[in-house]
Amino acid sequence: MIFQDFIKLSSLYHRIYAITDIDEDIWFFEEHVSNGVHLKYLLSGKTIGKRFPDSAKLYCSLQGNEEISIFIEDIFTSKQGRGIETWIMNRFIEFVRAIKGMVKIQKIHGEFLPDGEAGARKFFTRFGFEIKENKSGRKQIFAKPEWLKVVPVKGIEELEMKKIAEDWIYLKKIQKF
Secondary structure: OOHHHHHHHHHHOOEEEEEEOOOOOEEEEEEEEEEEOOOEEEEEEEEEOOOOEEEEEEEEEEEOEEEEEEEEEEEEEOOOOOHHHHHHHHHHHHHHHHOOOEEEEEEEEOOOOOHHHHHHHHHHOOOOOOOEEEOOEEEEEEEHHOOOOOOOOOOOEEEEEHHHHHHHHHHHHHOOO
């Protein structure tokens, strides 16, 4: 399948996730591909039931024609060290694996700030990325799709949407919302 065909199918890629983290906070995430000027992948979410919700996201651009490269533009969570970023990267790797049969992915790459090199190196190498220096001397992560691996994450539980809906309906009946 050529990239133009994938662009047409990309609007069909839309997922919703509900998870709990190690602190038992509930998160809702939305994962989708959008077709603006460039094709973009976004996985973003936030906690619910808090006055000041935590948030997290992974944002990538997909570029190319016959072969595409995926550039990780940003990965962020306001709640660090709780497994959220690992869960996000695992979902991203599953997305890459899902589209790998539709399009030829040349590479996945991204740059990071010099002051975050040690943390980025430790984080990304667990998933199969290498750290390289680009032409301008900045450090970047680099991987071929077949190098990527899902990393076990502790303290994160994905909730079934069907169960959430059933619980809500039950509560609605007994509490007469």
